[in-house]
Each structure stands twice: as C-alpha cells, then as structure tokens.
Amino acid sequence: MIKTGIFGQRHSIEQVEEGTELAPKFDQQGLIPVVTTDFSSGELLMQGYMNQDALIRTIRTGEAHYYSRSRQALWHKGATSGLVQKVSEMLIDDDQDCVWLRVDVAGGASCHVGYRSCFYRKIPIGESSGKEPLELEFTETEKIFDPEEVYGDAPNPTIL
Secondary structure, eight states: OOOOSOSOOOOOHHHHHHSSSOOOOOOTTSOEEEEEEETTTOOEEEEEEEOHHHHHHHHHHSBOEEEETTTTEEEETTTTTSOOEEEEEEEEOTTSOOEEEEEEETTSOOOTTSSSSSOOEEOOOSSOOSOSSOOOEESOOSOSSOHHHHHTTOOOSSOO
16 A cells, blocks of 8 residues: 555544545545546446545546455556546545546446446336346447457456
C-alpha cells in the first residue's frame, strides 16, 4: 500500500460534510464503493470498490484503479483488455463513503463479459411471470468484444 498524507483525518460531521479536506471513510475491509458512469452519456457502467491504494493511484494517474474483492488484488481497469477508463471527473458523496467516477472508456466497453455496461440485464418488477427463479431480461444483446479473444486463458475475474 502506498503511504501518503493526501487524506485528511475525520474529526467532525461538519468537517467531513462541509469541509474541503478529502477524508474518505473506508469500511471494515478497508474498501470504499465506487459507481462508474460514462462521462458523456451518464450511462451506468459498473460498480466496484477501491482500497486506499486504488484511490490514490486513480487520483494520481487519472485512470481508474479498483480493488478486486474476488481476487484480493489491486486492479488497473483495462490493463489486460486495453479498455482503460480515463477519469474525466471524480466526486465523493456528502459523508465521503462513496466515490463516483465519470469516465471515458477506450474501446467503448467496461464489462469483462464483453458488454458496454456491467448492468446488461433487467430484473422484472411487480407481477412476475410465475417462473421461479425470476428470469432476467437482457438490455444489451450485442457484445462490444469477445472476452476469450481479449483475455485468452486468463482466469475469469469473478468468483461464483
């Protein structure tokens, strides 16, 4: 982990919510959730997590870095696939426990499965079709890239 003094200490609600010091609140596992959207369209691309190292690297490089909970490792988005997320704007919520990245994506996709967004299926709301388990509806039908061509024999980045 990179040692740094760029984060302020959390002293009071007023300081955290109304002050100008970056004082992020990481959870018990040392993580902070991150919501990532396309800078131009506002489309939701993914949700992930950062540890202190990933947050610092993102700030310093202007490219999205995350912490993979499944692999227990720092992850530079696009390092393998080339689908790098260039950060256009980085925001933090009122109590500094969630980060919002607005990014431009090289290659046009953010999902390791090949779709543009990681949110490519819709959950039915209200009356279900009577089928159990519920059936998801695809909102994206064409992949931007073929994961096997991009990642080859690399292990799937998620764990069931």
